[in-house]
Amino acid sequence: MAQVNLNIDDLKGFVNHVITNNRFLQEQGKPAVAIEVVGESGIGKTSTVVELAKENNLNFVKLNLAQIEELGDLVGFPVRQFQMYKEKTIKKVDDLNYTTAQRTAAAGDLAKMTGTVTKKVGQWVDELAVSEYLKNGYKMTGKNRMSYAAPEWIADKKEGGILLLDDWNRADVRFIQAVMELIDRQTYISWSLPKDWHIILTANPDNGDYMVNSIDSAQKTRYITANLKFDVNVWGRWAEEAGIDTRCINFLLLHPELVTQETNARSITTFFNAISSFDSFEDNLSMVQMIGEGSVGDAFASMFTTFINNKLDKLVTPKDLLTHENESYILGELRGCIGKDDAYRADIASTLATRLGNYAVVYSKENTITQKLTDRLIALCTKDYFTNDLKYLIVRTIFNGNKQKFNKMMMNPEIIKMTMK
Numbered sequence: 001m002a003q004v005n006l007n008i009d010d011l012k013g014f015v016n017h018v019i020t021n022n023r024f025l026q027e028q029g030k031p032a033v034a035i036e037v038v039g040e041s042g043i044g045k046t047s048t049v050v051e052l053a054k055e056n057n058l059n060f061v062k063l064n065l066a067q068i069e070e071l072g073d074l075v076g077f078p079v080r081q082f083q084m085y086k087e088k089t090i091k092k093v094d095d096l097n098y099t100t101a102q103r104t105a106a107a108g109d110l111a112k113m114t115g116t117v118t119k120k121v122g123q124w125v126d127e128l129a130v131s132e133y134l135k136n137g138y139k140m141t142g143k144n145r146m147s148y149a150a151p152e153w154i155a156d157k158k159e160g161g162i163l164l165l166d167d168w169n170r171a172d173v174r175f176i177q178a179v180m181e182l183i184d185r186q187t188y189i190s191w192s193l194p195k196d197w198h199i200i201l202t203a204n205p206d207n208g209d210y211m212v213n214s215i216d217s218a219q220k221t222r223y224i225t226a227n228l229k230f231d232v233n234v235w236g237r238w239a240e241e242a243g244i245d246t247r248c249i250n251f252l253l254l255h256p257e258l259v260t261q262e263t264n265a266r267s268i269t270t271f272f273n274a275i276s277s278f279d280s281f282e283d284n285l286s287m288v289q290m291i292g293e294g295s296v297g298d299a300f301a302s303m304f305t306t307f308i309n310n311k312l313d314k315l316v317t318p319k320d321l322l323t324h325e326n327e328s329y330i331l332g333e334l335r336g337c338i339g340k341d342d343a344y345r346a347d348i349a350s351t352l353a354t355r356l357g358n359y360a361v362v363y364s365k366e367n368t369i370t371q372k373l374t375d376r377l378i379a380l381c382t383k384d385y386f387t388n389d390l391k392y393l394i395v396r397t398i399f400n401g402n403k404q405k406f407n408k409m410m411m412n413p414e415i416i417k418m419t420m421k
Contacts, residue, residue, distance in 0.1 A: 003038065007231035008048050008238075011037065014226055015052055019198050026195060034183045034199040036168075039228035041210075042266025045202040048228075049164050058198075059161030061153050065171035065179070075178050075188045076151040083143040084133050085122035150191035160196040169203040169212040176213060183222050199223075209261060230265060232256035233354065239269075240318075240358040247281065247313040248272035253351040254312070255303060263296045271295040281308045315348065318359035322376060334385055346387075353390035356380065357397030364405040374409045382414045392418050 006014060015035060022032035037045050046062070053060035068074060122141065125133050126149070130140075154163075168179060178188065179201070186193040193199075201223065204210040232253060239249045252258070252268065259265060274291050278284045285308060292301025307313060316333040324330040338349040360377065377398070381391045395418045398406050409415060 003225040003227045005227045005229050007229055007234050008044055009231075009234055011048055011226055011228055012052060012055075015049075015200070016056070018224070019056060022198055023196060031185050032198055034201065034223040036201040036203055036223050036225045037228055038203045038205055038225060040230075040261050040264055041204060042264030043228055043230055044265060045228055046164065046166055049162065049200050049202070053162045056162075057160075058196075059157050060164070061157070061161065062164040062166055063153065064166045065175045066167040068171070068175065071174055071178060072151070073153075074151065074175060075182075076148040076191060078146055079149045080127040081124040081145050081147045082127065082130055083122060083141040083145075084125045084130070084138040085120040085141055086136075086138045087118055088121045089118050147190040148188060154191075154193065157194055157197075159194045161194070161198070163193065163197060163199045165199065165201045167203065168201045169206065169215060170210075171213070173213060176215070176219070180219055180222060230256075230259050232259070235265060236354055237358045237361075240355070240362050244269065245272055245276040246317050246319070246355075247315075248276070249355065250312065250315055250351055251304060251307050253354055254307070254347055258300050258303060263300050267296050268300075271300075281313050312348075315352065318352070318355040319363075321352070321356055321380065322360060322363060322373060327376060327379070331379070331383075331385065334380075338385065349386055349390055353386050353394050354397075357394040357401070360394075360398050360406075361401030364402045369405045369408075371408065374406070377406070377409050378412050378415065381418070382412070395419060 004014070018033055018035055025032055037049070039045050050060065050062075052058075063074060065074065072078075124145070124147070125138070163182075165179060168176065171179075181188050182193070183199055186197065186199070204212055206212050206214055236249060236253050239252075259268065271292055274295065275281065275284075275288050278288065281288055285305060288308070289301050289305055292304055315337050316330065320330050321334060334352070337345070338352065339345050377394075380386070381394050386394070395415055399410065399419060403410070410419065
């Protein structure tokens with residue numbers, strides 16, 4: 001079946017468009033479009049949807065269908081309803097509301113439009129509420145039906161929200177069929193989702209590596225599928241914002257190939273967090289190795305040990321590159337890390353350039369960008385520490401991340417040339 005491959009940034013833009021388009025459809029009385037996000041475990045499917053709900057100021061409900069045992073927890077429980085009515089006296093149109101001309105034109109028909117009339121006002125009442133309605137003068141028509149009460153998770157929700165059905169293809173077939181009913185019209189028999197609600201499904205790939213139920217072609221045509229892929233550059237920006245250990249960010253940017261189905265982004269983050277309290281990885285190498293073997297496996301742990309042995313955990317940090325008081329010293333440290341001419345380490349230079357751009361954007365959110373910091377960035381982006389493509393990467397990252405805070409930097413003639421490319 002058709003699907004599009006996206007990273008997390010792409011996915012956010014994709015979902016935001018669908019939300020906007022769903023509002024357009026609902027204004028025309030058409031059903032909203034649901035989205036399925038397929039991806040390996042631990043890649044960030046659920047956390048991305050949570051962020052989207054917050055960014056759009058939408059209500060959020062998450063149901064893990066693989067963990068729900070009662071179908072009623074998803075669709076509500078059946079309830080017997082009885083049709084009841086109450087006789088109500090309704091006043092006809094009052095002739096005082098008519099103008100003289102209208103009364104003259106109506107002549108004898110006007111009398112038919114005045115006075116009162118008795119009408120039966122009816123509604124369907126849940127079985128448990130019948131006795132209360134009888135006390136208030138309602139009568140039974142003799143008709144009854146089986147209906148469904150709205151489930152607890154939606155009963156008190158207002159307009160505007162995201163319903164996340166997590167791990168939906170791991171659920172029992174009964175739940176999958178019920179989800180299809182919801183996707184079709186955002187309605188389940190007798191209750192509906194409020195206006196401006198959007199259904200997002202998350203799923204693991206049906207490739208034999210996961211215990212999932214296959215979804216047939218007829219079902220797949222009812223929603224749009226996006227295949228979420230790991231992108232180390234997107235992860236690097238997230239890691240900078242999340243405060244992941246700076247040494248660990250360097251390692252994964254240098255070795256993105258180590259991210260696999262078994263060693264996914266979630267398990268890697270767990271490993272990094274578990275060792276971040278060590279001031280020196282070298283002095284705690286055996287413990288780092290043990291923690292690594294227990295969280296990310298032998299191969300990953302061994303590569304990380306090699307990284308430490310090669311002193312790559314001691315690379316200059318983006319914080320120091322940007323804010324260290326002694327510019328000559330810190331630029332010398334940068335030169336020592338990336339080398340020059342035949343000794344130039346393109347992989348380390350690329351990693352540090354990526355880190356610098358991301359860190360500068362994160363730093364600017366809570367701090368003032370002084371002229372001193374601006375001059376430091378201009379020096380790093382115009383001198384020969386980085387290749388031209390890496391200089392452009394830094395400038396583009398900063399420009400896209402917080403153009404307003406770095407406007408002075410963007411006035412430099414050499415920087416202007418880069419942005420015009």
